[in-house]
Amino acid sequence: MKADVEPRDSVAERAAKGGGEVLLSVDNVSLAFGGVRALRDVSFDIRKGEVRAIIGPNGAGKTSMLNVINGFYHPQQGVITFKGKRRHDMRPYIAASQGIARTFQNVALFKGMSTLDNIMTGRTLKMRRGLLAHMLHWGPAQREEIKHREVVERIIDFLEIAHIRKVPVGKLPYGLQKRVELGRALAMDPELLLLDEPMAGMNLEEKQDMSRFILTVKDTFNTTIALIEHDMSVVMDLSDRVVVLNYGAKIADGSPAEVQTNQAVIEAYLGVSH
Amino acid sequence: MYHVTAQTARATPQLDTVPKLLLRNAAEHADRPAMRHKDLGIWQTWTWARLSDEVRAFAVGLRKLGLERGDTVAIIGDNRPRLYATFAAVQSLGGVAVPVYQDSVADEMAFVLEHAEVMFAVVQDQEQVDKVVSVSDRLTKLRKVIYDEPHGLAGYDPANLHSFESVQQLGREEQRANTGADGWWLDEIAKGKGSDVSVMLYTSGTTGRPKGVMLTHDNIVLSAQNGNEFDHFTPEDTLLAYLPMAWVGDHIFSYGQAFAGAMCVACPESPETIVEDRREIGPTYFFAPPRVFENLLTQIMVRMEDAGWLKKRMFHYFLGVAQRCGEALLNGKPVGAMDRVRYALGDLLVYAPLRNRMGFSRTRVAYTAGEAIGPELFRFYRSLGINLKQLYGQTEASVYITLQPDGEVYPDTVGRPGPDVEIRIADSGEVLFRSPGVFLKYYKNDEATQSTKTPDGWVHTGDAGFFDQRGHLKIIDRAKDVGRLNSGALFSPKYLENRLKFYPEVREAVAFGQGRDYVTMMVNIDLTSVGNWAERNNVSYASYQELAAHRQVYDMVAKRVDELNKALAEEAQMAASQIARFLVLHKELDADDGELTRTLKVRRSTIAERYAPLIQALYDGSKQCHVATEMTFEDGRKATVEGDVRIVDMQIHPSRAAEPLREAAE
Numbered sequence: 001m002k003a004d005v006e007p008r009d010s011v012a013e014r015a016a017k018g019g020g021e022v023l024l025s026v027d028n029v030s031l032a033f034g035g036v037r038a039l040r041d042v043s044f045d046i047r048k049g050e051v052r053a054i055i056g057p058n059g060a061g062k063t064s065m066l067n068v069i070n071g072f073y074h075p076q077q078g079v080i081t082f083k084g085k086r087r088h089d090m091r092p093y094i095a096a097s098q099g100i101a102r103t104f105q106n107v108a109l110f111k112g113m114s115t116l117d118n119i120m121t122g123r124t125l126k127m128r129r130g131l132l133a134h135m136l137h138w139g140p141a142q143r144e145e146i147k148h149r150e151v152v153e154r155i156i157d158f159l160e161i162a163h164i165r166k167v168p169v170g171k172l173p174y175g176l177q178k179r180v181e182l183g184r185a186l187a188m189d190p191e192l193l194l195l196d197e198p199m200a201g202m203n204l205e206e207k208q209d210m211s212r213f214i215l216t217v218k219d220t221f222n223t224t225i226a227l228i229e230h231d232m233s234v235v236m237d238l239s240d241r242v243v244v245l246n247y248g249a250k251i252a253d254g255s256p257a258e259v260q261t262n263q264a265v266i267e268a269y270l271g272v273s274h
Numbered sequence: 275m276y277h278v279t280a281q282t283a284r285a286t287p288q289l290d291t292v293p294k295l296l297l298r299n300a301a302e303h304a305d306r307p308a309m310r311h312k313d314l315g316i317w318q319t320w321t322w323a324r325l326s327d328e329v330r331a332f333a334v335g336l337r338k339l340g341l342e343r344g345d346t347v348a349i350i351g352d353n354r355p356r357l358y359a360t361f362a363a364v365q366s367l368g369g370v371a372v373p374v375y376q377d378s379v380a381d382e383m384a385f386v387l388e389h390a391e392v393m394f395a396v397v398q399d400q401e402q403v404d405k406v407v408s409v410s411d412r413l414t415k416l417r418k419v420i421y422d423e424p425h426g427l428a429g430y431d432p433a434n435l436h437s438f439e440s441v442q443q444l445g446r447e448e449q450r451a452n453t454g455a456d457g458w459w460l461d462e463i464a465k466g467k468g469s470d471v472s473v474m475l476y477t478s479g480t481t482g483r484p485k486g487v488m489l490t491h492d493n494i495v496l497s498a499q500n501g502n503e504f505d506h507f508t509p510e511d512t513l514l515a516y517l518p519m520a521w522v523g524d525h526i527f528s529y530g531q532a533f534a535g536a537m538c539v540a541c542p543e544s545p546e547t548i549v550e551d552r553r554e555i556g557p558t559y560f561f562a563p564p565r566v567f568e569n570l571l572t573q574i575m576v577r578m579e580d581a582g583w584l585k586k587r588m589f590h591y592f593l594g595v596a597q598r599c600g601e602a603l604l605n606g607k608p609v610g611a612m613d614r615v616r617y618a619l620g621d622l623l624v625y626a627p628l629r630n631r632m633g634f635s636r637t638r639v640a641y642t643a644g645e646a647i648g649p650e651l652f653r654f655y656r657s658l659g660i661n662l663k664q665l666y667g668q669t670e671a672s673v674y675i676t677l678q679p680d681g682e683v684y685p686d687t688v689g690r691p692g693p694d695v696e697i698r699i700a701d702s703g704e705v706l707f708r709s710p711g712v713f714l715k716y717y718k719n720d721e722a723t724q725s726t727k728t729p730d731g732w733v734h735t736g737d738a739g740f741f742d743q744r745g746h747l748k749i750i751d752r753a754k755d756v757g758r759l760n761s762g763a764l765f766s767p768k769y770l771e772n773r774l775k776f777y778p779e780v781r782e783a784v785a786f787g788q789g790r791d792y793v794t795m796m797v798n799i800d801l802t803s804v805g806n807w808a809e810r811n812n813v814s815y816a817s818y819q820e821l822a823a824h825r826q827v828y829d830m831v832a833k834r835v836d837e838l839n840k841a842l843a844e845e846a847q848m849a850a851s852q853i854a855r856f857l858v859l860h861k862e863l864d865a866d867d868g869e870l871t872r873t874l875k876v877r878r879s880t881i882a883e884r885y886a887p888l889i890q891a892l893y894d895g896s897k898q899c900h901v902a903t904e905m906t907f908e909d910g911r912k913a914t915v916e917g918d919v920r921i922v923d924m925q926i927h928p929s930r931a932a933e934p935l936r937e938a939a940e
Contacts, residue, residue, distance in 0.1 A: 153314035158425055163546030165315065216426040 021048045022081075023192060023224050024069065029078030031064055031248075038064040039075065040248045046192065051218055051225045053239035053256075055232075057268055060245040062228045063105060066194045069226070070102055071095040083191070097125050101190035103181045105197045105228075111170030115180050118169050119155055122187025123148040155183045159213060175206035182213065186221075193217065195227045199234055207231065211238055236260065244268070290468030291491040293329075293366040295533040297463065300326035303509055303536045309355040312543035312551055320355055322536065328356070328442070333363035333462075334455055335445030336394065339418055339436075343368035343462075346390050346474065350374045350383070350406070351398025353515040353528065353541045356422045356438050360396045361529055365472050365491075366463050372474045372486075373520040376402065382484075384409035386476050390486055390717065391415045396438070400426040403435065468492035474717055475522050477669050486717030487522075487669045496710035497672035498530030500693040504677060505559070505639045509536040512636075513559040516541075516548050522669040523643075527561055530672075552633030560633075560640040564647040567662070570632055571654060592620035593657075600625075600657030605681050625658045634660050641665050641677075648776045649685035656683065664688050666749060670726065670733050671695075672711030676747045687746035697747065703738035703764055704753040738766065740847045748845075757788035763850035765793065770851055771876070773841070777834045778803045782863050784876055785853070786889060792854040794892040796885065797831055798822075798863055804830070819917055822858045831858055832922055839927055849929035855892050857899075857921045859885075866906045888919060897921055 025045035031038045039061045046052045054062050067073040069080065071090030080087045082098065101122070109118050126148065127134070133141035156162055159179050164172060169180055178198060185193055198214065199207045211234060217223050229235050235242060235256065242259040244252040246268040252259050259265055289295055299308065304323040311318055320328065341347070347364045349371055351357050361371045372390045374383055376398065383405055387395065393415055395406050403421050407430075410416060420436045421427060427435070449455045472491045476484040501507075515528035532539045537559075542551040552560075578589055599613040609617070629635050640655070640662045647664065655662040661680065666688035667673035675697070678689035691697045695709040708731045715723040727733050738756040739749040750756065750769035757765045767785040770793065774783045782798035799822055807830075808815060815821040839852040863869040868880050882889060884903065891899035902916040 150314060153316075157314055160544065162315070162543045163550075212426065216428075219426070219428045 022046070023048045023083065024226075025081045026065075026069070027079045027081070029065075029068060029075045029080065031061075031068060031073055031075045038248050039068065039245075041078075042245065042248070042250050043078075044243045044250060044253055046224060046226055047241075048224055049218070049222055050240040051214070051227060051238050053235045053242045054226060054228050054245065055230075055235055055242060055259075056245035059247075060268075061248040062245055063196055064248075065245065066102065066196055066226070066228065069095075069192075070100050070194060093125075096188060099189070099191035100194065101185035101188040101192075102194035103178070103185050103196055103198060105200065107174070107177045107181050109169045109177060109181055109184070112168055114166050114168055115161060115164045115172070115183075116152065116156070116166060118180055119152045119183040119187050120148065122184040123151065125188065151189075152183075152187055155186050158186075158216070159183050160209075175202050175210075178202065178206075178210065179213070182210075186217065186223075189221075190223060193223050193225045195225060195229075197228050197230065199229060199231055207234060214238060232260075288468075290495060291365065291463070291466040291470065292472060292494060292530065292533050293362055293463045293466060295495065296322075296326055296329060296362050296366075297460075299533065299536045306509055306536065307538040308532075308536075309358065310538065310540040310555070311355045312541070312547070312554075315543075317540075317554070325355070325359060325362075329359045329362045329366065330456070330459055331442040331445040331449070332356075332359060332438070333366045333445065333459055334448050335441035335443070336363060336369075337367060338444045338448055339394070339441065341367055341369055341394065343465075344370070345393045346370045346372050348372045348374050348387050348390065348392040348395040348406075349397075349519060350395060350402045351376050351422065351519070352545060353517075353519055353524070354398060354422055355541055357396065357398065357519060358515075358529060358539065358541075361473070362533075365466070366459065368462060368466060368470065370471050370474055372476070373518075373525065374476070375478070375518050375520045377518075380405040380409045384412050385483060386486075387413050387416065389483075390474055390476075394418045394420060396420045397422070399423040403427060403430070466491065468495065471714060473525060475520060475525065475669050485719055485722055488714040488717050489522075489672055489711075490714055493672045493711050493713065494526065494530040495534060496694070497526055497674055498534040500710070501526065501531050501674055502535040504679075504693055507531065507535045507537060507559065509538075511535065511537045511558045511638070512555060513537060513539055513561075514542065514548070514552050514555055514557040514633075515539045516545070516552075517561070522673055523561060523667070526673045527559070549633065553630065554633075556633060556636040558636050558638045560637050562640070562642060563644040564642050564651070567642060567647070567651055567655060571651060574628065574631070589624055592616075592624040595620050596625065596657035597653070600659060601653060604656055604659060604661065605683070621659065628658060629660065634658075637661070639663065643667060643688070646772050647685065650776065652685040665692075666747065668733075668735060670713045670735075671707060671709060672713070674709070674711060675705075675707050675735070678746075682744070682746070684744075684746065687742060687744070687748050689746055691747070697741075698732065699740060700734075702753060703740065703750075703756050705735045705737050705739045705747070705749070706732045707735065708732045738764075740764075742845060750848075759787055759793070759850055760789065760791050761850055764847050765851055767878070769848070770795070770838075770842075770853070773838055774834065777837075779807075779830055779834060782870075782876065784863075784878070784881055786882075786892065787851065790893060793851050794889075795835070795853045795856040796881075796888065796892075797835075797856055797858050799827060799831065799858060801862070818862055819860045819915060822860055823917065823920065828858060828920065828922060831856070832924065835924055839924060843927035843930050846929070849927075852926050853924055854926060855921055855923055857888065857892065857919050859888075860901065860917045860919050861903055861905055861915045864905065866908065867904075891919075891921060 022045045027043050029042050030040055054065055056062050064073060068075050071092045071094060127144060129141040129144050156165060161179055164176060169177060198210055214225060218225055239256055242256050243250060244259055244265050251264045251268060252262040289298055299322040305321050307319045308322040308325040309320045347369055349357050349360050364371045372392055374386050395416060397403055397406060397419060403419055406419055418434050418436060420438055420441055422438045424437055468491045470491055471488050472494055473489050474486045476486050478484055513527060515524060517524045528539045540555045542548045578586060595616045599609045599617055602609050603617060637660055640660055642662060643665045663678040663683050665677040666675045668675060674692040675695055676689040677692050695707055698706045700706055712731055712733055736753050737749050738751050738753040739747050742748055750766040755768060759765050765787040770785045771783040774780050779800055780797055781800035784796045785793055787793035801818055804821060804827060808821060813824060813826060821827060835853050835856055842848045842852050865872050869877055871877060888899055888901055899919050901919055902914050904912055904914050906912050
């Protein structure tokens with residue numbers, strides 16, 4: 001498969017290149033569902049242009065964290081700052097329009113629609129013409145569609161899914177569905193891309209492909225990526241910095257190498273009794 | 275804009291190199307499509323004028339990067355207009371193109387690139403860049419890598435890595451700054467001669483390292499012109515380039531013939547989209563190895579299983595009509611009026627939609643080669659009105675050795691000698707040929723050249739064959755695998771086995787006869803096909819062994835062997851190879867037992883050893899033989915299969931090929 005020929009920049013080099021600007025910061029966020037405390041006083045930041053991994057054992061609050069970031073859950077305490085703006089009552093569609101796109105742990109595509117149409121839905125927020133104009137498919141609406149179609153075709157080309165362009169997504173194997181979902185998220189031209197377990201259930205080759213796509217997205221489109229992943233080798237290879245959650249609380253934050261040797265992390269993963 | 279008329283005036287009138295053909299096409303067919311490529315879901319077209327312009331910009335750019343006359347340039351990737359343009363650009367400067375199989379691993383690639391001493395590598399994408407870069411410390415001559423698609427290459431060290439565009443940009447800047455550049459390029463083309471080496475194609479040798487077959491412009495241009503004349507290609511013809519560019523077939527069809535005939539070459543969007551792309555393009559000329567045709571048929575049959583009953587009945591009824599008279603119609607033979615009407619109706623309802631589905635709506639000529647094609651499969655396509663033919667070729671011949679002319683198409687031959695091709699059969703049965711396409715030599719391997727090519731230009735193909743009474747060549751086997759019966763007659767086990775294996779009931783067959791008085795055969799039945807038959811006919815069985823020994827199964831196989839014997843009786847050289855005795859083996863030949871290779875080829879020595887008592891029984895006249903054979907299950911456990919195997923005597927038909935009346939009767 002694709003060999004990583006050039007050594008990738010170290011965190012220090014990346015920071016020196018100006019990757020230090022904070023895109024999103026999470027400050028003292030707590031989230032509870034009734035008596036269940038999903039997140040407890042979590043703080044961390046995501047810098048522009050980095051791949052930030054969020055890891056932790058099952059039920060640690062990783063997906064809840066993503067849901068807070070894209071406004072699906074509203075934390076009881078704490079503030080989220082995105083592009084310098086403090087956020088209060090965020091909604092997912094507002095988050096989306098501000099440049100936060102995501103994929104889901106369990107693929108959430110329109111099963112009956114083709115790959116092309118699914119990715120096209122990612123462009124919805126960028127469409128300017130009204131519903132009626134698009135239904136009539138005339139003049140400006142048609143020109144607009146052609147423009148968006150071109151963006152979508154570039155994504156299809158990039159993700160190497162031209163052969164399934166017109167295939168209903170429900171008929172595709174899981175690994176390809178994951179890829180289509182990434183395509184739909186990319187279609188939003190996001191500044192921040194949230195990936196919830198992009199490699200879950202994939203075989204080695206599919207994982208390698210997906211890793212390659214993620215790195216290329218970062219390098220070519222300069223997209224910032226926050227990623228939840230269980231496969232530690234993937235996390236270590238891809239991410240610049242890692243935050244570790246356990247029982248809703250942050251227990252470590254740092255470079256992959258630091259996190260790997262952190263005693264609290266080892267205990268959390270090995271299940272030492274508290 | 276392109277000043278093409280001025281260009282041609284300066285080129286020599288003799289069109290003996292491919293770049294000269296390009297200039298001619300740019301002048302005479304400036305606005306006709308030369309190459310198409312589906313990009314971002316839309317077919318993009320380069321006219322001949324545009325192609326010539328792209329080639330020139332790239333060539334001048336290569337020159338600025340230091341390419342000299344005689345330098346070699348590797349070309350690696352899927353079929354892309356820019357990579358075809360690279361061939362022409364390199365050759366226009368007197369360089370030699372070395373296409374490399376895009377799926378070879380880095381290590382194989384390193385051998386070819388170093389052996390060919392390539393100076394530049396022009397590759398498709400990141401995958402190929404990675405491979406070349408990973409072995410670059412072993413490539414002493416390599417100076418630059420140029421890529422077509424930039425995906426994923428943003429973070430790479432740009433020092434020796436250039437995009438195709440940037441090299442063209444370099445060329446265009448030179449053209450702007452230096453008005454003499456265009457003329458210089460034309461002069462370089464004019465300097466090219468037909469005897470110059472144009473391309474080196476590395477053959478994937480089954481043994482040892484690959485050999486670099488050096489072909490000259492004469493080889494390519496003359497073979498291409500002959501091929502075009504043989505099948506009457508015109509600039510109206512279109513083909514789909516989807517087979518590896520490193521393979522001689524693609525080089526001749528999609529490059530040589532396309533340039534010689536000013537035909538249009540379409541490149542698919544990606545290897546996965548070929549079927550859909552073929553349907554959209556509708557090539558008029560199509561080449562595919564037999565397995566492609568086999569897969570297509572399987573897909574159709576599987577889909578028909580899901581169709582409604584009306585469609586199914588219609589499909590099978592008209593397929594029957596096609597089988598009865600389709601081929602005769604295609605060959606221009608007389609067909610009854612009622613059948614003509616039925617066929618016309620079938621064409622409307624079934625054949626035309628089917629051809630459209632497969633992308634053969636406009637196909638005038640289709641070829642298959644490389645291995646034997648099943649007669650049923652071959653006839654299926656022909657009966658639908660697709661002019662599928664066979665040819666026989668080699669890298670060393672610039673493809674063409676024999677081809678089937680229209681109206682003389684038989685499933686069991688590879689046709690007549692191509693235009694300007696001489697063929698000789700050696701005493702050993704080996705086929706030798708001499709033609710304008712005969713390669714110059716193997717690069718840096720005089721030993722291999724001498725053992726393959728005689729001083730007067732004859733080339734040993736390594737294949738054994740013979741001419742039948744129609745004057746068609748039949749290839750029977752690799753020459754080294756062909757033996758003799760005691761009578762001195764040729765004995766080719768593979769030829770007989772393949773003929774029998776074309777019957778659906780037969781899964782595997784092993785022929786014996788080397789140094790014997792007559793030929794015998796061991797047969798494996800096909801459990802899927804025969805099992806299906808058993809189910810339909812209420813034949814119950816508990817195991818392969820039981821089904822194989824069933825009397826009716828034996829009768830079925832005997833009928834097939836007899837059919838084969840009758841067919842063999844009509845072939846002068848093969849009449850002596852009629853199968854005198856056969857048996858149906860009590861167990862399936864299996865790779866786990868070492869009887870087959872992992873690629874499912876028969877291991878003769880192992881079989882001869884394991885089944886020695888059976889072979890003895892085949893030749894000592896006994897009617898039955900008791901055997902016990904150890905077999906290995908998939909989980910590694912071993913067991914012994916034991917039983918009696920019956921041996922059947924067959925009738926030997928008198929050789930009818932010798933009868934002089936026969937030819938008159940045909």
